[in-house]
Amino acid sequence: MTNELFVKMTLDRWNASLRSCDSILARLSDNELHQAVAPGKNRGIYLLGHLIAVHDDMIVLLDLGEKIYPELFEPCLKMPDRADAKIPDADVLRNAWIHQCAALDILFNKFTAEQWFEKHSAVTAEDFLNEPHRNKLNIVITRTSHLQYHLGQLRLLK
């Protein structure tokens, strides 16, 4: 079995999950995005900012450069959702989501199949010798899980 096949299987699932998010977002009004997904739980706007912040961090973990939206780390990842947090407006986040998806797609296409199996930036070369599963592709696998988890929540807004 080739590395290419496994990379395809992983990236297909990642891309299909991004497209699911696109279609959930397309069906939600800005007003709906400002609602909590369930009483007392995170607002849609927070979760969208949270996804962008987590995906931004992938750029660093994959050694592909700098974050595009570092300003989202504090209000959407480090901190829980709070009404007084400085979260950008829905239209700003919607544009950031689209821009980031396109940027990640370009960056991800830079890797050869072999490069996806190299270590990510949060594991030492020494640890990687014994734990070769802690590679770049595994970052995509775990972030796909994370995205799906929150898609299940965003879906409740409609």
Next chain:
Amino acid sequence: MTNELFVKMTLDRWNASLRSCDSILARLSDNELHQAVAPGKNRGIYLLGHLIAVHDDMIVLLDLGEKIYPELFEPCLKMPDRADAKIPDADVLRNAWIHQCAALDILFNKFTAEQWFEKHSAVTAEDFLNEPHRNKLNIVITRTSHLQYHLGQLRLLK
């Protein structure tokens, strides 16, 4: 890169997702499981039955035998959640979940790494020639996404 490594990466994510479900279930009372995850949405009890029904179907897709809980297909997969549906009690579903996780673990361990890359039962041999990503391992990848999606919802019950 070896097939064994791909299989480990995929099964690690699947198993970690099952363990996340275990820990969410452990924190929920039966009463909480009977609540809707958000107003007007699916109840926890329906989602738990739904996950078991979908994982049961994996046994068939992976050519590993027959479903363990075929009676869940109608009320928890074919039909949407309805108050009058014959969904088993929470304690019955909790036991079914535990039993099924253990059974799937035993079944999954029967496959060699190479066998995970063979076609699943819903794709023809002819189609598989051109679409080798439609293999058994891909069933685990897509069902892990599905599980995470609903875990995000079950998590809202606490």
